[in-house]
Amino acid sequence: MAQSLGRLFTLLSFRKTHLSRQCVQVLSGTTLKRTLMMRAVPILSPKPRDFSLPNPSWGEEMMRLYNYYSSQSEVETEGEEEQGSQWTRLPSYNRSLKYAIGGVYLSKIIQSKARLFTRNIKHPGAGFEYVVFFTKDKQRCVCIFQAGHLLEGPPGHVHGGAIATIIDTVTGTHASLLCAPVVTANLNINYRSPIPLGSTVLIESTLDEQEGKKTFISCKITSTDGSKLHTEATALFVSVSVSHLLRG
Numbered sequence: 001m002a003q004s005l006g007r008l009f010t011l012l013s014f015r016k017t018h019l020s021r022q023c024v025q026v027l028s029g030t031t032l033k034r035t036l037m038m039r040a041v042p043i044l045s046p047k048p049r050d051f052s053l054p055n056p057s058w059g060e061e062m063m064r065l066y067n068y069y070s071s072q073s074e075v076e077t078e079g080e081e082e083q084g085s086q087w088t089r090l091p092s093y094n095r096s097l098k099y100a101i102g103g104v105y106l107s108k109i110i111q112s113k114a115r116l117f118t119r120n121i122k123h124p125g126a127g128f129e130y131v132v133f134f135t136k137d138k139q140r141c142v143c144i145f146q147a148g149h150l151l152e153g154p155p156g157h158v159h160g161g162a163i164a165t166i167i168d169t170v171t172g173t174h175a176s177l178l179c180a181p182v183v184t185a186n187l188n189i190n191y192r193s194p195i196p197l198g199s200t201v202l203i204e205s206t207l208d209e210q211e212g213k214k215t216f217i218s219c220k221i222t223s224t225d226g227s228k229l230h231t232e233a234t235a236l237f238v239s240v241s242v243s244h245l246l247r248g
């Protein structure tokens with residue numbers, strides 16, 4: 001009896017040790033592979049995902065406006081002249097540096113380290129769904145924004161910090177188009193009426209003034225028919241060197 005119990009115990013502890021070793025191997029193998037893939041994908045992937053293109057989470061109003069502005073626009077392509085259209089759609093990636101530094105060459109490894117907050121909520125439709133178009137003279141940008149459920153603040157409405165984020169992103173994108181690299185030096189926001197969660201709104205960004213290193217931009221968020229003012233803001237961006245941008 002004692003011998004049988006002893007054998008059973010030895011067998012169980014062997015299996016436990018063996019199994020846990022296997023688990024550790026499987027886990028560390030998976031974790032290692034996942035880590036390597038996460039590191040490798042942005043560097044090796046020939047075509048990163050353009051988040052400004054429609055995905056199945058986009059509602060009817062988001063699609064209607066996207067089609068409207070797209071019908072008057074073309075995508076910015078490197079080294080090619082724009083062809084007299086009113087709006088240009090700005091591609092948007094979750095690695096921001098290429099666009100934030102105004103064409104200065106940085107290694108892909110450095111670029112891959114800089115993730116753009118608004119483009120890093122993986123589940124489509126859960127966070128910030130948006131697309132930015134700009135005019136040929138770059139004096140104006142318009143952003144179609146659909147706010148997902150993770151951005152909730154007051155019940156059923158968008159959090160003020162999420163609104164500040166999208167305003168900073170749109171005006172920051174606008175300032176970057178004009179004179180990258182820039183950082184936000186000042187952002188003033190008046191919240192006039194709450195934005196319903198899941199709704200689509202229009203964000204308009206207008207260049208007010210450029211003076212030396214300073215770019216002044218104003219911005220408003222309205223319902224898509226323009227009848228309701230949700231938010232007004234003004235922002236100051238200051239031009240900085242690439243090294244200032246990277247060291248923070």
Ligand SMILES: CCCCCCCCCC(=O)SCCNC(=O)CCNC(=O)[C@H](O)C(C)(C)COP(=O)(O)OP(=O)(O)OC[C@H]1O[C@@H](n2cnc3c(N)ncnc32)[C@H](O)[C@@H]1OP(=O)(O)O
Nearest residue numbers: 096099100168169172173176183184185186212213214238
């Ligand atoms: C496609 C890519 C899309 C990217 C979109 C995302 C955009 C997101 C942008 C951000 O959120 S950036 C992160 C938040 N911002 C920061 O962390 C900035 C931190 N602050 C700084 O780095 C420095 O304070 C700053 C560069 C803004 C100013 O530094 P300095 O004051 O040393 O700069 P400088 O002396 O060159 O000042 C230039 C002018 O700006 C003025 N200035 C600077 N800060 C100011 C301020 N806060 N308010 C008013 N004026 C300001 C300053 O007085 C001066 O005016 P004058 O030329 O007339 O003398």
